[in-house]
Amino acid sequence: MAELTYRDAVTRGIAQEMARDPDVVFLGEDVAKAGGVFKTTVGLLEQFGPLRVRDTPISEQAILGAAMGAAMTGLKPIAEIMFSDFFAVCFDYIANEIPKSRYMSNGQLKCPLVVRTGNGAGSRFGAQHSQSVENWAMMIPGLKVVAPSNPRDVIGLLAAAVRDPDPVIFFEHKSLYATKGEVPDGEIVDELGTASIVRSGRDATILALALMVPRALAAAERLKSEHGIDCEVVDVRSLVPLDTQTILGSLARTHRLFTVEENPRLCGWGAEIVSIAADEAFYDLDGPPVRITTPHLPLPAADILEDMVLPTVDRIVDRVRRSLSA
Amino acid sequence: MTKGLGHAQPAIALDPRNDDIGETMRLTMYRMQVEIRESEQRAYDLFLQNLVKGTSHLSLGQEAVAVGFAAAMKPGDLSFCTYRGHAHTLARGVPIEKVLGELMQRDNGLMRGKGGSMHLTSVEHGVMGSYAIVGAHLPIACGAAWRAQYKGAKDVSVCFFGDGTTNIGAFHEALNFASVWKLPVIFVCENNLYMEYTPISEVTAVEHPAADRAASYGLERIVIDGQDADAVYRAATAAYEKARAGGGPSLIECMTYRYSGHSRADPAKYRPEGELDAWKKRDPIKIYRERLIQFGIAETVIAKIEADVKRRVDEATEKCKAAPPPSLDILTTDVYADGGWAWRN
Numbered sequence: 034m035a036e037l038t039y040r041d042a043v044t045r046g047i048a049q050e051m052a053r054d055p056d057v058v059f060l061g062e063d064v065a066k067a068g069g070v071f072k073t074t075v076g077l078l079e080q081f082g083p084l085r086v087r088d089t090p091i092s093e094q095a096i097l098g099a100a101m102g103a104a105m106t107g108l109k110p111i112a113e114i115m116f117s118d119f120f121a122v123c124f125d126y127i128a129n130e131i132p133k134s135r136y137m138s139n140g141q142l143k144c145p146l147v148v149r150t151g152n153g154a155g156s157r158f159g160a161q162h163s164q165s166v167e168n169w170a171m172m173i174p175g176l177k178v179v180a181p182s183n184p185r186d187v188i189g190l191l192a193a194a195v196r197d198p199d200p201v202i203f204f205e206h207k208s209l210y211a212t213k214g215e216v217p218d219g220e221i222v223d224e225l226g227t228a229s230i231v232r233s234g235r236d237a238t239i240l241a242l243a244l245m246v247p248r249a250l251a252a253a254e255r256l257k258s259e260h261g262i263d264c265e266v267v268d269v270r271s272l273v274p275l276d277t278q279t280i281l282g283s284l285a286r287t288h289r290l291f292t293v294e295e296n297p298r299l300c301g302w303g304a305e306i307v308s309i310a311a312d313e314a315f316y317d318l319d320g321p322p323v324r325i326t327t328p329h330l331p332l333p334a335a336d337i338l339e340d341m342v343l344p345t346v347d348r349i350v351d352r353v354r355r356s357l358s359a
Numbered sequence: 360m361t362k363g364l365g366h367a368q369p370a371i372a373l374d375p376r377n378d379d380i381g382e383t384m385r386l387t388m389y390r391m392q393v394e395i396r397e398s399e400q401r402a403y404d405l406f407l408q409n410l411v412k413g414t415s416h417l418s419l420g421q422e423a424v425a426v427g428f429a430a431a432m433k434p435g436d437l438s439f440c441t442y443r444g445h446a447h448t449l450a451r452g453v454p455i456e457k458v459l460g461e462l463m464q465r466d467n468g469l470m471r472g473k474g475g476s477m478h479l480t481s482v483e484h485g486v487m488g489s490y491a492i493v494g495a496h497l498p499i500a501c502g503a504a505w506r507a508q509y510k511g512a513k514d515v516s517v518c519f520f521g522d523g524t525t526n527i528g529a530f531h532e533a534l535n536f537a538s539v540w541k542l543p544v545i546f547v548c549e550n551n552l553y554m555e556y557t558p559i560s561e562v563t564a565v566e567h568p569a570a571d572r573a574a575s576y577g578l579e580r581i582v583i584d585g586q587d588a589d590a591v592y593r594a595a596t597a598a599y600e601k602a603r604a605g606g607g608p609s610l611i612e613c614m615t616y617r618y619s620g621h622s623r624a625d626p627a628k629y630r631p632e633g634e635l636d637a638w639k640k641r642d643p644i645k646i647y648r649e650r651l652i653q654f655g656i657a658e659t660v661i662a663k664i665e666a667d668v669k670r671r672v673d674e675a676t677e678k679c680k681a682a683p684p685p686s687l688d689i690l691t692t693d694v695y696a697d698g699g700w701a702w703r704n
Contacts, residue, residue, distance in 0.1 A: 058509065084509060090539065092532035095498045099536065102502020102516070105487060106437070108509065110502075125492050125529075130499065134488060138480040139470035140693035142488060174702070175694055198696035226704065275703040309703075 034217055040210040042184035043073040043149070046191035047111060049220060051081050054109060057195055060087045060096060061113025061149075070115055071151055071210055093119050097126035097148065104146040105134070109195055117152040117166045117204060124169075131200045132175025147194045147201045152180065153244055153295055154327075154343055155208030159334035165295040165327075167242070168302055170202040171272045177225055178272040180204035182246035184214040186270060189223025197225060206243040226274030230283065234265035237289035237353055240280060240306060242269045245293040245344060252293075252349035260354050264291075272302050280306060281314050288319040291353055293344050294326040301326050320359070325352050380589055382656065388430050388588045389651055390664045392422040392644050395446045397672045398455050402445065402462050406623055410680070411462045415476040418446040420618040423643035424549050425450040427591025428517060431599055437487045437503050439496040439518040442477035443549075443617075444489035447519050451484040456675035465682035472685040473693075487516075494524045497533030497546065504542035504608075515602040517545040523554030525568040534576040534610065543602035545595070548612045549585065555621040556629055569612040578610050585613030586643045589650065615643075 037045065051057045059077065061069075065088040068075035078086045089096050093114055100112035114120060120127055127148070134142040154163040170178045177199050181187045187205070194201035231246065232253050241249035246268045253264040265283050269276070284290050290310055292303030307322040325344045333339055378385075399419050405411040418425065421443075429438075429450035440447040445458055453469065461468030462476050469479055477491040487503060490496035500518035507514050524530050525548060537544050548569035552559055565571035570580045584590045591613060598609035616638035620627035627635075651661055694700035 087540075090532070090535055092498075092536055094529045095501065095532040095536040098495065098498020098529065098533065099502035099505055102487075102499040102504070103506045103509075104502070105499070106503045106506040108506050125495055126498075129492050130490070130495055135693050135696070137470065137474040137478045138482070138488060138693075139473045139689070140698070141470070141480050141482040143696065145696070174700070177695075273702050277703045 034215055036213050037184045037216040038210065039184045039187055039205070039212050039214070040071065040073050042187035042216060043191070043205060044075060044077065046188040047074065047077060048080060049188065050192055050195040051077070051085060056107065057109045057111065058085045058087070058103065059111045059113070060089050060099065062089055062091055062096070062115055064088060064113050069113070071207065073205070073210065074113070093123035094126065097123045097131065100146045100148070101126060101131050101134070101144060104144045104200070105142055109145055111147045111149060111195065114148060114150040116162050117150040118161050118164050120150070120166055120169055127170065127176070127202070128173055132173050136175060143198065144200045145198045147191070147203050149203045149205060151207045152204040153206040153208055154332055154339055155244065157334055157336050157339060160331035163332045163339070167204050167272055168296055168300055171302055171305070172300070175200070176273060177201040178204070179225060179270060180206070180243040180272070181270065182206070182209065182243050182268050183212070185216050185221065186223065188216065188221040190225065190270065192222040193225045196222070201225070204243065208244050212247070226271050226276055228270055228276035228279040229268045230265060230279065231268045232264065232266040234263040234287065236263045236287055237291060237357060238265045238267060238283040238287045239291045239293060239349070239353070240267050240269050240303065241293040242272070242302065243295065245295055248344065248346050249293045249349060251346045252353065255346065255350050256353055262353065262357055264353065269302070275306070277309055281310065284310060284314050285317045288317055289357065290318065290322040291356070292322070292324045293349055294324060295343060296327060298324070298326045298329045320356060323352055323356050325349055378654065380592060382654065384430060385651060385654065386656070386660070386664065388426050388592065389647050389661070390668060391426045391429065391450055392588060392647060393665055393668045394455065394671070395422045395425060395449050396644055397668050398449055398458065399445055401672050401676055402459065403619070405459070405463060405676070412464050413475050414622050414624070415462060416443040416622045417619045418443055418617065420638065420642065421549055421551060421585065421615045422446055423588040423591055423647070424547065424585045424613045424615055425519070427588045428547060428595045430592050431595035432485070432517070435485065435514040436599070437485050437500070437514060437516045439487055439500040439503070439516060440479065440489040441496070441520055442489060442491040443521065444479050444519070445476070448479040448481065448486050448489065451481070451486050453481045453484050453486060454675070455672055456678050457481070459675050460679045460682055463679045464684065465679055466685045467679060467682040471689055473689065494520070494527035494529035496520070497524070497529055498536065500544050501533050501537050501540070501542055504537065504544035505540065507543050508540070513603050515543045515545060515599050517547060519547045519549060521554070522548060522550040522552070522559040522568045524548070525572060526563060534572070534578070537608040538576040538578060541605070541607035544608045545598045545602060546608065546610045548610070549615050550612050551615050551617045553617070553621070556625060567612055569610055573610045576610070578608065581609065581611045583611060583613055585615035586641045586646055588643060588647055
């Protein structure tokens with residue numbers, strides 16, 4: 034067991050899979066010699082050499098297209114898109130090409146690749162380098178979508194993503210890179226499609242993803258100590274496949290549902306889960322489900338403004354407390 | 360003939376045994392051009408009978424490009440095609456029935472009706488998909504070529520696209536990427552003079568939309584006669600040899616012409632009077648038929664090829680007409696690798 038940053042966990046996860054399988058290759062902008070703009074890939078070039086760890090031009094379409102062509106013909110590429118906001122310039126591959134080739138070809142084509150990307154706010158980068166766009170990927174049939182909240186999950190879910198025969202969009206949260214967590218020694222392989230109950234509780238279920246998980250946990254501690262409200266916190270981890278059994282199982286015990294989402298409000302992942310709960314677990318609910326999200330705004334750059342819009346511990350505590358006392 | 364005269368035709372002895380292409384290959388290329396022509400003409404007829412549904416984009420008039428390249432390929436080489444991809448698919452030896460079946464949305468189609476005319480794919484024949492978003496497949500072909508380079512395999516990826524593609528970003532990203540990484544990939548621009556409905560010359564800063572950009576990516580400027588399968592075959596062979604030898608990518612602009620509109624919805628009324636007729640005088644099949652005669656191949660041999668192709672197209676048509684529509688149980692198959700579509704537990 035060692036303490037590792039989320040950033041170093043990314044490096045270790047990639048290295049673990051590249052060491053295991055020579056067909057795993059890695060490409061992206063500034064990932065090789067520079068070690069990544071977020072320093073998530075330092076040392077990989079030295080360890081695995083220039084044939085497997087490759088710098089690309091600033092050509093996001095070429096990066097994802099090349100990853101797709103390599104995956105179709107036998108490699109297991111990991112492609113980095115530096116900021117998830119840049120999905121917008123290569124969205125053809127994310128929306129039209131990578132997820133649909135298997136279906137359109139009636140199963141002839143395969144596309145086992147991983148797209149890693151820096152997602153989320155907190156760095157004061159403004160509206161084009163701070164978004165949480167996991168819903169952009171979640172809405173597309175044929176993709177799998179994961180977003181780890183801690184170093185152990187980074188390694189385990191990355192390994193699962195690389196070994197998965199389907200394309201996986203892997204959202205790393207930029208504001209988690211410096212956070213630390215305990216990580217076991219040796220190989221770590223997790224399972225896609227599994228949510229994780231990170232705090233047990235009786236009074237309410239709080240669903241959270243990525244950066245919102247530590248905030249939901251902190252809120253749960255305060256709700257317990259200051260208000261006597263005992264919350265269960267579920268780290269959703271995987272949006273596709275979605276672990277509805279764990280989510281609805283928790284709801285069946287607590288009878289109240291909250292989502293904490295960093296994305297702007299419309300069509301956030303929580304909306305889909307609330308819709309599932311309304312459809313399948315309506316009579317388990319003792320009150321209306323509540324979505325705690327960023328308002329439907331572009332993200333502002335200034336710290337004081339950005340902090341106003343992201344869900345905070347205070348806001349989570351306040352919304353849960355008011356809902357349960359209503 | 361003196362070497363070094365760029366405008367001169369290469370010396371061809373009118374003896375099949377001495378020709379660099381040879382009789383067997385020539386007969387194959389002729390048969391394939393006729394097969395593509397007849398199959399696409401049949402597709403058009405079937406559309407008029409409402410038996411081909413959806414859209415279709417025909418290559419009538421452009422057959423020599425598909426055939427010249429396919430003939431220069433080796434087994435294992437990979438083709439990446441566009442929505443105008445029937446010709447390139449047939450040229451790799453995919454059965455006519457499979458292609459027409461897909462156009463007719465029948466269960467015997469290449470993808471059992473799940474892809475349609477614009478997405479013809481036959482991995483067993485090296486047809487790694489037909490792509491309907493302009494430019495998308497150029498980077499994808501780079502990826503397949505990267506795999507060959509990384510694995511030390513000798514296969515080459517070829518990517519066909521129209522002149523309109525040269526003005527989309529993915530074209531430029533792919534050309535630069537392939538050149539920097541020195542990938543074994545061949546980019547083939549079929550310049551048929553129209554992007555869709557608009558003349559390419561009206562929307563492009565240079566005369567030759569592909570070739571005049573080659574220098575930007577450190578590549579040779581290559582423009583060839585796309586109506587002459589032999590010229591295509593020779594250019595293709597040189598590009599394949601270069602790629603296999605580790606010489607990196609090639610960009611080849613083939614001058615050609617499509618007889619029909621952009622898609623079935625387009626009557627092509629924007630073309631100037633006489634343009635179509637002028638190009639039909641340089642019809643690739645007419646040119647090639649005359650070439651065969653020139654090489655001393657008997658008229659009866661040629662006529663037999665033509666009759667044989669017509670018979671096979673007729674047989675394929677009848678099989679497709681008799682084939683059932685796709686069974687509904689394929690609706691939710693092959694979204695994910697487990698064969699199904701489950702996105703939740």
